[in-house]
Amino acid sequence: MPIETFFPGRGGGAGRPWAESALVLGAHLELARGKRKQNEVVEATNKRVSASYYSRLERGEVRIDKPHVVAIVLDALGVAPGEYYDHLLDLAAAASQEGWASKFRSGHREVVPDSILRLASLEESATEMFILDREAVPGQFQTEEYARLVTRFTLPASLRDAGLQDVVVGLRSGRRERLADRLRARQTRAMCFVDEAVLWRHFGRPEVLADQLQFMLDLADDRSLPVGFRVVSRRSPLAVPISTLVRLGFRKSLADTVPDVIYNETGRHASFHRGSLPGSEEAADLDYVDLDDVIDNVLMRTPGRKESRRLIENALLEAQLRL
Template sequence: MPIETFFPGRGGGADRPWAESALVLGAHLEVLRGRRRQSEVVEATGKRVSTSYYSRLERGEVRIDKPHVLDIILNALGVAPGEYRDHLLDLAVAASKEGWASRFRSGHREVVTDSILRLTSLEESTTEQFVLDREAVSGQLQTEAYARLVTRFTLPASLRDEGLQEVIVGLRDERGTHLGRRLILNQTRARFFLDEAVLWRDFGQPEALADQLQFLLDLVNARDLPIGIRVMSRRNPLAVPITTLARLGFRRSLAELPVPDVIYNETGRNASFHRGPLHGAEVADPDYVDLDDLIDNVLMRAPGYRESRQLIESALLEAKFRMR
């Protein structure tokens, strides 16, 4: 099936955040390649790009610092001049722009990693988020005091520098600001799932936890916001070694290139991204299917609004009691 089938001929990529642009572009490059090996495409470019770089382009992993490289790749793939090719080139330009999180990175690559830059950029254009966190309250929902506390206790000993902690706290605070803006504008529907144990983990500062739990409770009670917070009860533990699991969904406009869903999987300090299918053009990451299955399992087992609210209230009362 021709790739143009999935391109309606209107809209573009110039206004997309860089990671979304790279994601869409990579999916289309893979479809265009078809049954050819990546090395064959690289050979057709006269080896003007490396196989590893081309592979990362297809996976949508990199910010494209030299958009003109795509022109060479499209020639190798046999994409004729025209509106479709122009839109792919527009995506390459959009994928070259830095996201807001890059200003936190200067001199701090060890904590503001490539994965964080990509995740924060993808979050900018999601219309639906599913987030499962098992060790702490989700980063986008953390109060400043809680973020500072969690950062201090979860960073490896080699990175427990006050300056690095401030960078992480600032980044998390900015993520929360961006999420709040999108929620208020009703551009994002977000569902957060937390392990019940997270609600009781005060790291020796019950007052910081109490403020955090009160903030969660306020969000739960704000029924007008397109946000849901659910607590995974200890009665139904998830026996999977995952720190954070997030599925990001994107707009579905017929006037634009389609955007495949992405699943972000973080275990300890290892993070990976898995791309879903491109609306019928089979560009499927095998791991995506398994993780998507796991997310569906969480959805089925998660308690409802009332039980989750009660669990947060109970933990808040306990935190306040420990403050006495």
């Protein structure tokens, strides 16, 4: 089946956040490569593109600071000039634009890595979000005071100065505000999962935890917002070494398809895994398949809305009693 079958046919990369454009472009580059090895494509560019850079292009990992490089890659892949070729160049141009979160990066690479910039950009267009955090309430739903408290205790000791904490909190606030806008417009629906132990972890400030738990309950009770919270009970702990797991789904239609993405963070190591391009015969990343199975397992084993709410209310009462 020709790769043009999966060409959206209109709109190009205009208006897409850079990470979504890079994601879609990478999926199409992999389809265009077919059964050839990546190093064959690199050789066909006369090594004007490095093997590591081409690999990252296919995975959609990089903001493309030099879009003209993609034209070299398309020629090496044998993509003929025309509407499809132009569309991929449009995606490359869109993938070169800096996202809103880049302003937090200046001079602060140690606390704002590439993975977080990419995640923040992907969140801007995701229509479905599954978020599992085993260390704290997910950053997208943290109150500012809770974010400051958690950041103070989770940043490595060498980075615990007020300036760097402000950077992390500012970025989390920006993500929360943008997601809130999408939730209010019903452009995104989200389901958040937290370990039960997180509900009791007050870091010495039970009043901050109480406000955070109440914030979660208020969000869950607002039926106009497509968001829910579930608690991973102590009776059904996860047996996998994951600190944060995020699955992002995107719009699916014949006119515009975007593959799903899973973000996995374990300790200080973060990675992204792309699902297959909808409608193609491309196989999904094997790690994506495994992590997707973990997500299904969480969904099956986690208590429902009422029981989760009861667990949050119990933790809130305990935090209030500590005041």
